[in-house]
Amino acid sequence: MDSRLMAMQEYIRGAFADSGAHGFDHTLRVTKLCVILGTEEGAEMQILIPAALFHDIARPIEDKTGIPHEEKGAELAEAYLRSIHYPDVYIPGILHAIRAHRYRSSDVTPETLEAKVLSDADKLDAMGAVGIARTFMQAGEERGGISDAVHHINEKLLKLKDRMHTEAARKIAVQRHAFLKEFLEILQVDIQADSEECSEKAAYW
Template sequence: MPSGLGPLARELSVPYYEDAYSAHDVFHAMRVRDVALRLADRHPDSVDRGVVAAAAWLHDIGRPLERVGDIDDHDEWAADEATALLDDADVTPGRIAAVEHCLRAHSIRASSPEPETVEAKLLFDADKLDATGAVGLVRLACIVGERSGRTGDQYAVIDDASRFDGPGPDLPDIGLLREWARERLDALHTAPGRRLGEARWEFMTDFFAQFTRETGATES
């Protein structure tokens, strides 16, 4: 087994992502790890970087199972699975509990508990920030495609639906991506996360303006 909690969690998590779609794959986990550690460097409080890194690698290991309906809640499932994995690897109970809390509290779902530790807040923020900026726009579009594939029906229209002259699908349009990103930015917990988020939001604002020009839509 690798030395260090972060490298250990990386090794343990990789097989779980083999069937993951691109929006929640191992590269997403790696980006979340990288951003979470960057935010930790800028946070005034002491941070257990190993817990942050481990939680980032493990936070979405249940996504492939949730996508096909084998589990209902990837947060809860990942927390239980990670606890067993880390216990088998002789990680100390205190650090296991810290990772477990991060996993249970990382989602924006109303049913998820609030992150209470600095490590959990950093994971939450880094995960939400991966839905913003240039990478975030690609991920959000992938999620639209993923949801369309899961239901068998189109999930959203990547255009301004109000421009269509005639009966069209009653679906969300490009504004959905803006709403998803803004919702996540408004939920951030840490000052470093909010600063990074607003910088990424500036890019997204420029992107949506360019999108409007390209489609010939009228900006709202």
């Protein structure tokens, strides 16, 4: 990573005072996935990597104000990139990728390869073992329980496999999707067993 990207990474790290389901570690994983997917798909890394680093920078702002983080994030990215005289030719592509990355994005559809790769990488980090960990972390942040996390997995995460834009992401999504399904099956068995054991003890007493 060149010095410009290292400085960019440190700037973005400073926006995340707290860890969480969308903390700085999530940003780093998405950026790593973007490198993997982008290399395979032939994306322009001068667009993709800054977009990945900035894609969630405004999450803490959204949590406090309700302003969509993809819109505010694009504003923050543009201000920063222009302040360091980042090549103008790449900035529109970076801003589009940030605005289009969100699963529940408003009216912005990923139109460029870089936007599609970032959207895919963000969804992949919501799948597999990491996705499960993040889901339970988020449920805890929202004072929810196991049933809330399971609902989220069923209503969102299991649908992600069929929403990938790139072939490189689809290959990874198949594996992570299978892990999600296996986890839910095991969890359901364990929950049922615990429930039956509690019922038996209650009947005994």
